[in-house]
Amino acid sequence: MAEGADILIKAAKGARKGPDDAAGMAADSGAGHIRAKTDWSAVREALRSGWWVGGLLPAAVIAIWQLAGSAGWVSAEFLPAPLSIAAAFTELAVHGGLAHHLGVSFGRAGIGFLIGAVLGLLLGTLTGLFRRAEYMLDPGVQVLRLVPHLAIAPLIILWFGFGEVSKIVIIMSGSFFPLYVNTFMGIRGVDNKLFEVARVLGFSPWQRLRRLVLPAALPGILLGLRLSMAVAWIGLVVAELIGSQSGVGFLINEAKQNSNTPVIFVGIIIFAVVGKLIDSLFRMIERKALHWRDSYQG
Amino acid sequence: MCRVAQGIPLFFVCGGKDHFGGGALMGEALLSITELNKSFGTAGGRVQALHEVDLEVEEGEFITVIGPSGCGKSTLLRIVAGLDTGYTGRVTLGGEPIGGPGIDKGFIFQEHRLFPWLTVEKNIASDLPLRKPEIRRKVDELIELVKLQGFEHSYPRELSGGMAQRVAIARALLRNPRILLLDEPFGALDAFTRTHMQSVLLDIWRRNKTTMIFVTHDIDEAVFLGTRVVILEPRPGRIRKIVPIDLPFPRKKTTSSFQELRLKVLNVFEKVDELELTDGAGI
Numbered sequence: 001m002a003e004g005a006d007i008l009i010k011a012a013k014g015a016r017k018g019p020d021d022a023a024g025m026a027a028d029s030g031a032g033h034i035r036a037k038t039d040w041s042a043v044r045e046a047l048r049s050g051w052w053v054g055g056l057l058p059a060a061v062i063a064i065w066q067l068a069g070s071a072g073w074v075s076a077e078f079l080p081a082p083l084s085i086a087a088a089f090t091e092l093a094v095h096g097g098l099a100h101h102l103g104v105s106f107g108r109a110g111i112g113f114l115i116g117a118v119l120g121l122l123l124g125t126l127t128g129l130f131r132r133a134e135y136m137l138d139p140g141v142q143v144l145r146l147v148p149h150l151a152i153a154p155l156i157i158l159w160f161g162f163g164e165v166s167k168i169v170i171i172m173s174g175s176f177f178p179l180y181v182n183t184f185m186g187i188r189g190v191d192n193k194l195f196e197v198a199r200v201l202g203f204s205p206w207q208r209l210r211r212l213v214l215p216a217a218l219p220g221i222l223l224g225l226r227l228s229m230a231v232a233w234i235g236l237v238v239a240e241l242i243g244s245q246s247g248v249g250f251l252i253n254e255a256k257q258n259s260n261t262p263v264i265f266v267g268i269i270i271f272a273v274v275g276k277l278i279d280s281l282f283r284m285i286e287r288k289a290l291h292w293r294d295s296y297q298g
Numbered sequence: 299m300c301r302v303a304q305g306i307p308l309f310f311v312c313g314g315k316d317h318f319g320g321g322a323l324m325g326e327a328l329l330s331i332t333e334l335n336k337s338f339g340t341a342g343g344r345v346q347a348l349h350e351v352d353l354e355v356e357e358g359e360f361i362t363v364i365g366p367s368g369c370g371k372s373t374l375l376r377i378v379a380g381l382d383t384g385y386t387g388r389v390t391l392g393g394e395p396i397g398g399p400g401i402d403k404g405f406i407f408q409e410h411r412l413f414p415w416l417t418v419e420k421n422i423a424s425d426l427p428l429r430k431p432e433i434r435r436k437v438d439e440l441i442e443l444v445k446l447q448g449f450e451h452s453y454p455r456e457l458s459g460g461m462a463q464r465v466a467i468a469r470a471l472l473r474n475p476r477i478l479l480l481d482e483p484f485g486a487l488d489a490f491t492r493t494h495m496q497s498v499l500l501d502i503w504r505r506n507k508t509t510m511i512f513v514t515h516d517i518d519e520a521v522f523l524g525t526r527v528v529i530l531e532p533r534p535g536r537i538r539k540i541v542p543i544d545l546p547f548p549r550k551k552t553t554s555s556f557q558e559l560r561l562k563v564l565n566v567f568e569k570v571d572e573l574e575l576t577d578g579a580g581i
């Protein structure tokens with residue numbers, strides 16, 4: 001932090017020494033100008049690569065939050081201080097079986113996501129490739145897509161009971177749609193000119209799918225995967241809050257009944273952090289798989 | 299499916315010209331086009347793109363096709379490639395009617411149309427397995443032929459226009475086509491690159507003896523490359539004149555005999571119409 005501030009100050013000084021300074025123009029303004037330039041680029045570099053900039057605001061909020069808690073400005077039951085949340089986290093991790101609950105949640109989200117994603121990919125490929133399949137399946141899928149999948153959760157529980165199956169179905173039904181839609185769009189977005197190339201090169205239907213359609217649709221498919229993943233994670237929370245005997249959602253529910261606010265916070269933070277980590281992982285995969293792309297990278 | 303996969307050897311570079319016989323009778327041209335008519339239905343009625351086109355192309359010829367924009371050059375080439383159908387008349391390659399697109403008819407588009415997710419060598423191989431030693435060897439030879447050594451692992455976005463077009467040419471040549479169809483392949487390139495590409499292409503033609511049909515709207519290019527220049531006129535698209543270019547290779551654009559033939563072609567155009575023919579600039 002101190003280093004960044006230093007750079008900023010230096011840059012400001014350098015800029016002031018720049019071309020505006022008519023008197024110093026003759027001898028050293030050139031050097032000053034150059035320094036101003038390099039310093040600014042250093043600031044920009046620091047801002048870009050400096051992950052700590054993004055951490056500044058949260059750090060300040062946490063500090064004030066802790067201060068408010070320690071000073072007794074807000075009741076611990078309403079808003080527990082960061083340190084007591086940290087203590088609850090340690091307690092859960094050491095004696096409360098946090099790893100077990102996290103594992104259960106991962107299992108549910110993973111299985112639900114996997115089934116939903118595979119179905120989405122298959123159906124999306126089918127409707128993307130074949131007009132006839134599109135006419136048959138797509139209208140129905142589009143109608144279902146517009147039903148908020150949380151609204152059908154009660155129905156799913158009615159059909160499948162409170163067991164694992166209904167949880168996985170809730171997660172699955174949510175994660176199906178983003179991948180379905182993006183696979184379909186990805187395939188329909190493939191450049192017709194490349195299809196002509198495939199014809200001229202005599203690709204077999206299988207080669208056309210493998211060498212042309214899937215790689216060309218990959219950006220859409222990966223985006224769909226990432227969105228499906230996010231929806232699966234949300235579905236997991238809903239499924240576990242509705243009723244479960246284990247999992248991170250269960251921890252939150254139980255803590256609510258016991259008015260154990262710190263544990264609720266621990267649960268929320270875990271959902272947020274793990275969700276973010278998984279999203280970052282997918283972004284990394286995306287970057288690796290799509291490195292051939294020639295598009296604006298920001 | 300593909301000849302290579304069936305284990306029949308490829309032979310293009312340096313190899314002989316014994317193209318698996320084909321159905322060609324003795325004396326019959328490799329490509330034969332008779333009374334070809336093609337029209338397109340558009341919102342404003344039918345457009346006659348080609349009218350009564352007759353053309354015979356012998357094995358090993360380098361045909362250049364020239365004409366103003368919209369006179370049916372691409373349509374003619376696409377019909378030969380099997381990409382466009384719904385025409386009347388007869389088009390045969392090696393005595394057989396054109397069925398559909400296939401590797402025996404190589405096609406180079408104005409844009410390189412490489413697969414952006416594949417490296418240079420994988421683009422050349424495309425659906426053929428690079429790990430097969432014979433394909434590997436052919437691809438390496440082709441990379442040398444089109445002078446792209448050192449760029450085997452580059453992606454299309456890292457290539458200049460000329461380099462990308464050379465990859466596209468190598469991709470077509472790997473399939474050992476009986477005829478190579480090129481639709482204004484150098485139209486988008488700058489003058490220097492175009493000159494270089496012309497010599498690369500002539501080099502390939504000299505070594506492989508691949509029959510070429512090369513569409514251009516640049517008179518210099520047509521006369522420089524072709525053994526015959528086919529001049530098309532528009533509305534409806536038909537052959538105005540065929541000018542044989544019996545200059546030996548390598549040709550020089552500055553010689554008086556070249557300029558004479560160039561003027562001869564240009565004169566045909568002046569008679570056709572007062573059409574402006576820019577020297578090269580891609581449309």
Ligand SMILES: Nc1ncnc2c1ncn2[C@@H]1O[C@H](COP(=O)(O)OP(=O)(O)O)[C@@H](O)[C@H]1O
Pocket residue numbers: 338339340345346347365366367368369370371372373374535
């Ligand atoms: N797919 C198409 N649909 C309708 N009209 C077409 C189509 N392709 C070409 N044409 C028409 O046919 C004529 C010849 O086109 P084209 O072969 O592309 O000319 P060139 O390649 O010589 O510029 C033009 O008038 C064009 O508008």
Ligand SMILES: [Mg+2]
Pocket residue numbers: 371372373481
């Ligand atoms: Mg054209």
